[in-house]
Amino acid sequence: MPRIVTLTLNPTVDKSTTADHIMPDQKIRCAAPKFEPGGGGINVSRALRRLGSESVAVFPAGGPTGQRLQELLSQEQLQFRAVPTQADTRENFIVVDSSSSQQYRFGMPGTELRPEEQLLVLEQLKELATGAEFLVISGSLPPGVEPQLLARVVRAAKNRGVKVVADTSGPALQAVLQEGVYLAKPNVGELSKLAGTDELDNDAMTQAARQLVQEGKAEILAVSLGPQGACLITRDQVDHVPAPAVKRRSTVGAGDSMVAGLVHGLSTGLSLPEVIRLGVACGSAATMNPGTELFRKPDVDRLYQWLRQTLPAKVA
Ligand SMILES: Nc1ncnc2c1ncn2[C@@H]1O[C@H](COP(=O)(O)OP(=O)(O)OP(=O)(O)O)[C@@H](O)[C@H]1O
Ligand SMILES: [Mg+2]
Structure with missing residues (x-):
């Protein structure tokens, strides 16, 4: 059984197509649709595979779309x-207007997860956690799920020695940080909300992240900064890449790709400065591809080698 488990409570199948010209009141002829699995943890699992790490993805699935999701993952x-x-299971719809190259993304509400189904997810995770090294919780909560479910998931994982x-x-x-996690990857907007402010400059961002670490909410914070890269913060280091x-x-998919890079780096024993550089390389490589496509491994390798040149001297 793989040592990495991912959890996606709000999965989707992304149906994407193109149309010549999107206009109101007219029939819009679309190209044959493409179907892709989606949702935070599922994307992390797919990206991990490209990096050479196996994982097992846990998610709820129902109806024909849930069936399709499983078929796509089996493929x-x-x-x-x-x-x-x-x-x-919900199906999101993405259409690219080929005359303008603009992308329209229609997200459907998540699929309701009944209380007894939530317990089944928890049981499944408890079973898989035995012997696992990492549990990656990624993505939004579907309707009907209280954040406390995630708090229970975190407790169950930590009790079994899973990071x-x-x-x-x-x-x-907030609920998972209250329990204390090994690593959290907020983007700077998510960190601002946690800190209760509208905007954070570099110093305030580092300070807010440090405080979360000191309060025991995460051992490591990887704050992603979009085109500005990312910052890794622990009790005794701040490393801006x-x-x-x-x-x-x-x-x-940049955020999910970055998480996959971080987890792959940690599970293969890279140093923290290497881990954050691999995360940034995966995130940036994902932005080089159109639509919902994840990164290509050769792009990751090239960007990672380039970023390694800026490793702090003590680890280089
Ligand atoms: N415009 C960009 N140019 C280069 N790299 C980028 C760009 N946008 C994102 N990245 C890379 O992807 C990483 C994650 O991006 P970001 O901070 O936008 O995450 P996010 O907001 O969680 O994304 P998502 O919308 O996928 O959840 C960044 O740290 C960076 O390495
Ligand atoms: Mg994100």
């Missing part, structure tokens, strides 16, 4: 445990 030979749900990595936002992020300049096509 990618990804390991997963799907918890059956009464409600249908929790969290990439979520709002009350869900600028993003390499790349030709940006779509930033969709």
Whole structure:
């Protein structure tokens, strides 16, 4: 059984297509749709695979779309445990207007997860946590799920010696941090909300992150800063890594790709300065591809080698 488990409480199948010209009141002819699995933890699992790390993805799935989600993951030979749900898994819709190259993303509400289904997810995670090294909690909460479910998930994982990595936002992020995680990856907006301010400059960002570490909410914080890269903060270090300049096509999936890079780095024994550079390399490589596509491994390798040149001297 893989030593990395990912959790996606709000998965989706992304249906994407292109149309010549999007106009109101007219029939819009679309190209044959493409279907891709989606949702935070599922994307992290797919990205981990590209880096050479196996994981098992846990998610609820129901109805024909839930079935399709599982088929798509099987085609990618990804390991997963799907918890059956009464409600249908949602399908998001993405259409690119080829005349303007603009992308329209329609997100459907998440699929309701009943209390008994939530317990099944928890049971599944408890079973898989035995012997696992990392649990990655990523993405939003679907309707009907209280953030306290995630607090229970974190407690169960920690009791079994599993290191929790969290990439979520709002009350869900607050609930997991209250329990204390190994690593959290907020972006700077999510960190600002936690700190209760509208905007954070570099110093205030470092200070807010430091405070969370000191309060025991996370051992490591990787704060992502979009085109400015990321900053890794622990009790005794602050390491700011600028993003390499790349030709940006779509930033969709950059955050999930970064989390995969961080977890792959940690699980293969890289040093923390190397881990954050690998995370930035994966995030930036993901922005080089159009649409919902994740990164290409050769792009990650090239960007990582470049970023390693800025390793602090003591680790280089
Ligand atoms: N415009 C960009 N140019 C280069 N790298 C980028 C750009 N945008 C994002 N990245 C890379 O991706 C990483 C994660 O991006 P970001 O901070 O936007 O995460 P996020 O807000 O969590 O993203 P998501 O919307 O996927 O959840 C950054 O740390 C950086 O390495
Ligand atoms: Mg994010």
